[in-house]
Amino acid sequence: MINFKSEIAKAISKITNINEEELETYIEIPPNSDLGDYAFPCFKLAKALRKAPPIIAQEIKDQISLGEDILEKIEIVGGYLNIYINKEELTKNVFCEIAKKKELYGSSNIGNGKNVVIDYSAPNIAKPFHIGHLRSTVIGGALYKIYNFLGYNSVGINYLGDWGLQFGKVMAGYDMWKDEYDFSENEIQAILKIYIRFNQEEKEKPELTEKAREYFKRLEDGNEKEVETWKWIRNLSLANYQKTYDLLNSKFDSYNGESYYNDKMDAVVEELKEKKLLKQSEGAEVVDLSEYDMPPCIIITSAGTTIYATRDLASLKDRINKYNFEKAIYVVGNEQRLHFKQVFKVLELMGYPEYAAKCEHVPFGLVVDKDGEKIGSRKGNSVFLEDILKEAMQKVEKIIEEKNPNLEDKKEVARKVGVGAIIFNDLSNSRIKDEIFDWDMLLNFQGETGPYIQYIYVRTKSLLEKAGYTPEIDHVDFSKLKEAEAIQTIKLLYRFNEIIENAALKNEPSIVARYLIDLAQSFSSFYNEHKIITEDKAVQDVRLALTYCVGTVLKTGVTLLGMEMPNKM
RNA sequence: GCGCCUGUAGUUUAGCUGGAUAGAAUGCAAGGCUACGAACCUUGAGAUCGGGGGUUCGAAUCCCUCCAGGCGCGCCA
Numbered sequence: 001m002i003n004f005k006s007e008i009a010k011a012i013s014k015i016t017n018i019n020e021e022e023l024e025t026y027i028e029i030p031p032n033s034d035l036g037d038y039a040f041p042c043f044k045l046a047k048a049l050r051k052a053p054p055i056i057a058q059e060i061k062d063q064i065s066l067g068e069d070i071l072e073k074i075e076i077v078g079g080y081l082n083i084y085i086n087k088e089e090l091t092k093n094v095f096c097e098i099a100k101k102k103e104l105y106g107s108s109n110i111g112n113g114k115n116v117v118i119d120y121s122a123p124n125i126a127k128p129f130h131i132g133h134l135r136s137t138v139i140g141g142a143l144y145k146i147y148n149f150l151g152y153n154s155v156g157i158n159y160l161g162d163w164g165l166q167f168g169k170v171m172a173g174y175d176m177w178k179d180e181y182d183f184s185e186n187e188i189q190a191i192l193k194i195y196i197r198f199n200q201e202e203k204e205k206p207e208l209t210e211k212a213r214e215y216f217k218r219l220e221d222g223n224e225k226e227v228e229t230w231k232w233i234r235n236l237s238l239a240n241y242q243k244t245y246d247l248l249n250s251k252f253d254s255y256n257g258e259s260y261y262n263d264k265m266d267a268v269v270e271e272l273k274e275k276k277l278l279k280q281s282e283g284a285e286v287v288d289l290s291e292y293d294m295p296p297c298i299i300i301t302s303a304g305t306t307i308y309a310t311r312d313l314a315s316l317k318d319r320i321n322k323y324n325f326e327k328a329i330y331v332v333g334n335e336q337r338l339h340f341k342q343v344f345k346v347l348e349l350m351g352y353p354e355y356a357a358k359c360e361h362v363p364f365g366l367v368v369d370k371d372g373e374k375i376g377s378r379k380g381n382s383v384f385l386e387d388i389l390k391e392a393m394q395k396v397e398k399i400i401e402e403k404n405p406n407l408e409d410k411k412e413v414a415r416k417v418g419v420g421a422i423i424f425n426d427l428s429n430s431r432i433k434d435e436i437f438d439w440d441m442l443l444n445f446q447g448e449t450g451p452y453i454q455y456i457y458v459r460t461k462s463l464l465e466k467a468g469y470t471p472e473i474d475h476v477d478f479s480k481l482k483e484a485e486a487i488q489t490i491k492l493l494y495r496f497n498e499i500i501e502n503a504a505l506k507n508e509p510s511i512v513a514r515y516l517i518d519l520a521q522s523f524s525s526f527y528n529e530h531k532i533i534t535e536d537k538a539v540q541d542v543r544l545a546l547t548y549c550v551g552t553v554l555k556t557g558v559t560l561l562g563m564e565m566p567n568k569m
Numbered sequence: 570g571c572g573c574c575u576g577u578a579g580u581u582u583a584g585c586u587g588g589a590u591a592g593a594a595u596g597c598a599a600g601g602c603u604a605c606g607a608a609c610c611u612u613g614a615g616a617u618c619g620g621g622g623g624u625u626c627g628a629a630u631c632c633c634u635c636c637a638g639g640c641g642c643g644c645c646a
Contacts, residue, residue, distance in 0.1 A: 031589065041588060043626080053626095078589070079626095124646075161646070258646090284644055293572080294642095301644040308646050335640050337573060365575085366639085403608060417608095429582065433575070434639075445608060447594045448582090455608050463605050514583070517593080528610045547605095569608075 001093045001494075004085050007070050008038060015063045016045060016056075033488065036075065036082030043079045053079030087487050088478045091542075094493045098549045099473040103556045106496040111152030114326035117319050118144050118154060121250065122332070124161035125237040125257075126170045126195055129244055131383045131437055135364045138426045140331035141250045141562045142509035143362070149560060150504055155323055156250075159315065160257025162234050166195070168216030171229050172208065173198040188240045191233060220262075234259075244386045247419055249562050261314040265306045268314045272299060277349055287346050297342040312343045313350075320355050327358050329507060334363040334432065362507045365434035383437075392418035399445070404569070413566045417451050420563040424450030427561055428513040448517045450563060453554060456520040458569050459527065460551035467533055469544045476545050480538040486546050489522045493549055500560070509561060516557045523550045 009024035016023075023040075030039045040060070042053040049056055057076045064074065072084040098105045120140020123129045144154045173194040181190040202208045219226040238255070245252075269285075272278050278285045283302030289295065299310050319328055330340060340361035348356035393411075396418040400410050407413060426435060428448060445451040481487075492515070503511040523546075532543045555565045 025586080028588080031592085035589075039589085043588070046626095080589070122646095164646080166645095282643075286643075295572095296643065298643050303644075305644085307644065311646090332646095333640095334574065336646080338641055339646085341573095363574085368639095399608070404606090433582090436581080438581095444595075449594090449608095451608065455606090459606060459609085466605060510583095514593090521593085524609070525611090527605085531605070533605045 001097050002070065002089065004070060004090070005038065007066065008040070008083060011064050011066050012040065012060055014065070015060055016049065018045065018048065030080075030082065033491075035077065035080075037085045037491065038083045040081040040083065041079060042081060046079075057081045087490075088481065090494060091481055091487075091490050092478050094490055095473050095476060095478075095545050095549060098493070098552055099471045099545075102471075102552060103559070105552060106500050106556060107149045107151070108497060108501070109151035110501070111147060111150045111326075113151065113153055115323040116147045116152045116154050116327045116329065117157060117323050117325045118147070118329045118331065119157045119159050120144075120329075120331035121245075121252070122159040122161060122257075123237075123241060124166065125234055126166050126191065127161075128192055129241055129385050131367050131385055131388060134385055134388075134422070134426055135367060135431075135435065136331045136333070137245075137248060137250055137385075138423050138562060139362070139364060139431060139509060140329075141248065142427060142512070142560065143329060143331065143504070143507055144251070145560045145562065146500060146504050146509065146512070149500060152326070155254070155325075156252040157254045157256065157319075158252040160234075160238075160255055160259075162237075163258035163262060165212055165216050167219060167230055167233070168212035168214070169198045169202075169208075170195050170233060171215040171219070171226060172211045174229070188236055191236070230259075244389065247386070247389045247415070248423065249564065256315075256318075258311055261311050261318070264314045264318060265310050268310060268317060269299060269306070271350060272346075275350060277346070287349065289342060289345055292345055294338070294342055294345065297346050309339065309343055309346070312339075313346060316343070316347055316355070316359070320352065325355075325358060327360060328355075329360050329362050331362045331364070334365055337361065337363055360507065362431070364431045367435050367437050369437055389419055389422060392422050394418075396421070396445075396451075400569070407568060409568075413569050416564040416566045417445075417454055417569060420450035420454060420558070421445060422450075423561060423563050424453070424513060427509045428517070430510055431508060448514075450558075451569075453516050453520045453558060454563075454566055454569060456524050457551055457554045457558070457565050458567070460523070460547045460554070461567065463532060463547055464544065464551065467540075467544055469548060471545075471548050473545060476541050477538045478542070480536075481542045486526055486543070489519070489526055489546060489550060492519045492522055493553055496553055496557075512557055512560060516554060516561075519550060519557075520554060523547075 005027050006020070006024055008027060009020050012018075012023050013020040026041060026044045028039050028041065030036050040057075042056040042060070045051075045056050046053050051059075054076065057079065060081055061074050061076060064071075069086055069089045072086050074084070075082045101107070118140050120143075121133060121137040123133050140156070144156050147154045170191060174191070177194055177197070181193060183190050198208065198212070202212075215226060219230055244250075269278075272287065277287050278299060279288050279296075281288075281296060284298050285300035286296035286298050289297055297309050298307055299313075301307055316328065319325060332340070340359075344356045344359045344361075347359065393414045397410055397414040400407055400414060429435065496515070499511060499515045503509055526546075530543065532540065532547060534540050534543075558565055
């Protein structure tokens with residue numbers, strides 16, 4: 001495909017003798033398509049060239065040499081150089097590329113097989129998998145697919161919270177109260193009930209905490225009975241989580257959680273000691289970070305135990321050795337910003353600055369309820385993610401009954417649309433802001449939503465089927481494409497790869513989500529205004545090709561976000 | 570107290586390496602199905618870009634300051 005932007009930059013570079021890459025970053029897309037397809041703001045060069053912007057613009061316009069296949073015309077408006085590109089050539093490029101690459105259109109190999117380790121989801125075993133875990137799971141899952149699409153080798157790690165005092169609590173509670181609960185139907189529910197009860201009773205009976213510590217100590221020491229119980233609970237939880245992961249289409253390459261690093265932390269502590277980074281402070285062993293305006297990073301508690309920073313360092317070292325990563329991404333809540341800043345700094349001080357520079361914390365806002373309260377497991381207002389997904393599916397099924405009662409595979413469509421609605425809702429807004437969890441909003445399928453995109457896709461698909469269309473670009477007569485009819489949509493299609501690369505650069509899947517909305521809206525307006533199937537065969541061919549291209553890109557984009565496209569809805 | 574994040578139509582928001590008229594969606598008002606699918610489309614009203622300074626040809630965007638909300642600031646993760 002022709003890269004119009006870089007061709008323009010190259011041509012301007014020849015005239016001005018300014019670095020091509022620099023010029024390319026200046027090129028913008030005008031707010032209004034009447035002002036051209038690309039714009040070059042000449043103010044940027046005024047200082048370097050010591051000339052007034054309009055003069056620069058005139059000079060560039062007079063001297064620029066770009067082939068007819070690229071350039072249609074250039075106009076000067078204010079200090080801007082408005083560049084109109086050859087639409088026919090653009091369209092040909094886009095159509096041919098999509099027909100050739102199909103659902104790989106937009107992909108690239110800039111990742112070149114380098115490993116990107118993505119740490120996401122990470123539920124706490126023995127605690128409910130609730131709505132709070134949705135964001136990490138969904139954002140991480142989208143990044144996983146996006147990086148793969150760009151040629152990276154994504155490694156998804158589910159850093160399970162499968163170790164710690166919480167297990168002591170569950171085991172102690174289980175031994176005390178197991179006869180009071182029904183384990184025959186839903187074992188995991190019973191365990192959760194025990195855990196919640198333990199936490200409540202613990203407030204009045206501190207001796208329960210002691211008891212939990214004893215149980216956990218026995219687990220750490222490898223006592224057979226506790227280890228067996230631990231395995232049982234872990235497997236049970238994993239099987240339970242898998243149901244949610246199946247619905248969300250989440251994949252992981254490793255489930256190495258905290259327990260996995262249990263025996264790998266001594267080495268880290270030793271290394272820190274060797275490198276003289278550890279300091280005694282208030283009975284604990286810490287890495288002093290005051291030089292970097294940060295509080296100290298605790299490595300060993302005053303009780304002599306390790307802590308999450310220790311585990312994160314151990315896991316980082318493990319990931320360096322195993323994957324030699326190009327990037328290590330942690331999709332973890334905003335509240336842990338400082339923690340990761342500290343851990344990455346300690347890694348740097350340990351003598352791995354090149355890897356520390358490749359570590360990125362990808363934070364996201366809380367999921368809060370309508371009153372702005374954090375939704376957590378402690379207050380008992382927890383909503384299981386699985387139940388939410390199921391409720392969304394039921395809601396969609398009801399809508400299908402109303403709108404399209406004769407639809408085949410209602411359940412399957414309801415799953416794709418309902419789950420898609422929730423995923424898309426989570427991804428369409430900027431990561432860092434809090435997400436308000438509100439049933440009415442979540443299940444409002446109007447407007448900028450997943451179902452809207454799916455609906456537009458289904459329309460493209462049924463239209464192509466009706467026309468018996470197969471993607472043969474050769475017979476398309478591109479001169480038949482009148483600019484005003486579809487060019488906005490085609491320009492969007494052209495930018496798809498740029499969008500994906502930008503989303504990866506910023507670790508921001510919402511860029512893709514919003515792009516898909518734009519594309520769907522753009523096509524939808526086109527579709528509504530113009531008959532696709534018409535008498536004029538040549539025009540029809542162009543429009544069908546466009547329809548095919550839009551459908552293909554919508555599907556690819558949606559898949560990257562972890563959603564599925566229904567064939568009908 | 571210190572640090573970080575957030576503040577844009579009634580609501581949810583895009584734009585934030587400064588650039589052309591601040592884009593959407595929802596809700597509201599009006600219109601469009603004898604069908605290439607109305608879960609759609611078209612049109613309209615609705616914004617002191619949290620307040621105040623500053624930097625400059627130009628600020629929602631950069632700097633300072635204040636206000637509001639959230640998160641974090643040593644042995645939970």
